Amino acid sequence: MLAAPAVPAHASGDEVHLAAALRGANEVGAPGDTDGHSTVVLRISGNEVTFAARWDRIGTPTAVHVHLGARGADGDVRLGLLTTPPPSSARGVTGTVRAGNDLVQALVADPAGFYVNLHDAAHPKGAVRGQFHRLSKPVDLGGVLHGGDQATLSSQAGGGRHVPGGDADGRAVWWLRPGGSSIAYTVSWSGxxxxxxxxxHKGAPGRSGAVVADLFAAARGLPENVTGVAGVTPVSAGVAERIAAKPDAYYTNLHTLDFRGGAVRGPLSGEPFTHPRALTAEVLRGSQIYACTPLPAGGHGFTQLGVTARLRRGIDHSFVTPGSGPPQWIAPDGSAVRGSVVTRTPNGGHIPELVLDAAQAGAGTGLLAHATQILRLNTTGGTAPAGACVPGTEARVPYGADYVFLG
Incomplete structure (x- = not known):
């Protein structure tokens, strides 16, 4: 197996990206949420730490913290990313906090020595947890906020488009996906x-219209450091269908504590567009495949031949060529990526966790078409059988993992 190249050291002024895949099974000291998971990415630039967190199957987070502590160890909070609950419909947030020089240097030097914890009301000690890994290239945090599905509608909002008035300094970008009895939304703002x-709202340009969907609400206002939110909100029968059929009859409206009637407004558009995405897909069933081959020191032992796995969302994982790779992931829509290992992190008696660079190998659009990096995290099982073996035999060892596709 080829050795992984070293990741360059941090230089002053450079951006560093760290990522974690969170699971309840990783919690220490108190049980976490057995069904929940989350993806968190940090972008560190000087003393600014910009974060994106996306979660699923847990309660509304009451806090998101960075803790000092290696895998399996409980540690103190060193940085609060989110300290008040987001709206109940939210599934993700972005924002920025400032950190001291010592903490920044420690995070960059030893990401695996820190973990991120999402807390909720049912799990005050922590619902899901994950150790940080350093990425090899930048990541668009808007994609992490949004998740894996392509939005179908968009809106560019500004204060000058609001009726009446609005915040002249404000801007917002919306991505929406109406369908069935709900609307998935992502919005990021500045100023x-x-x-x-x-x-x-339903209304023509230049006119105020009735509210047709309350996407999210925070009566006391979201924290000042939050700059984006994503989620899913239920709507009455027929609302999503009507919006999807005639989007230009509707507009988005973002309200603030200073502009309670609306700060920035923008018309909905159904024009096709692309946007960054991020996807986490766990292994539903999978095996690491080993072959009994001659060893350099003599005798025979099991060495990696390939892998076979089915991931959530129907993604198939295998080697392009048995015995030599590279690993590949193919989605049902024809999008596909191949990976090359950047770093390996040991994980006890399980196969190592990986950070891989991704190369596109399929359709130009689709579930995996955004991916430039792949992480294999939260691994279980899958290690090669120990001891002597019969030449020519194979062994298939079941394993589990979360694969995170970032772009």
Missing amino acids: LGRVSAGRL
Whole structure:
């Protein structure tokens, strides 16, 4: 197996990206949420730490913290990313906090010595947890906020488009996906005070219209450091269908504590567009495949031949060529990527965790078409059988993992 090249050291002024895949099974000292998971990415630039967190199957987070502590160890909070609950419909947030020089240097030098913890009301000690890994290239945090599905509608919002008035300094970008009895939304903003609500209205340009969907609300305003939120909100029968059929009859409206009637507004557009995405897909069933081959020191032992796995969302994982690779992931829509290992992190008696660079190898659009990096995290099982073996035999060892596709 080829050795992984070293990741360059941090230089002053450079951006460093760290990522973690969080699971309840990683919690220490108190049980976590057995079904929940989350992806968190940090972008560190000087003393600014910009974060994106996306979660699923846990309660509304009450806090998101960075702790000092290696895998399996409990540690103190060193940085609060989110310290108040987001809106109940939210599934993700972005924002920025400042950190001291010592903490920044420690995070960059030893990411695996820190973990991120999402807390909720049912799990005050922590619902899901994950250790940090350093990425080999930048990541668009907007994609992490949004998740894996392509949005179908968009909106560019500004204060000058609001009726009446609005925040002249504010801007917002919306991505939406109406369908069935819900609307999935992602919005990021700049130049605004504390955001208190996001809504969809029906109305022609230049005119105020009735609210058709309350996407999210925070009566006291979101924390000032939060700059984006994503989620899913239920809507009445037929609302999503009507919006999807005639989007230009509707507009987005973002409210703040200073502009309670609306700070920035923008018309909905159904024009095709692309946007960054991020996807976490766990192994539903999979095996690491080993072959009994001659060893350099003499005798025979099991060495990697390949892998076979089915991931959530119907993604198939295998080697392009048995015995030599590279690893590949193929989605049902024809999008595909191949990976090359950048770093390996030992994980006790399990196969190592990996950071891989991704090369596109399939359709130009689709589930994996955004991916430039792949992480194999939260690994279980999968290690090669020990001891002597019969030449020519194979062994298939079941394993589990979360694969994170970032772009």
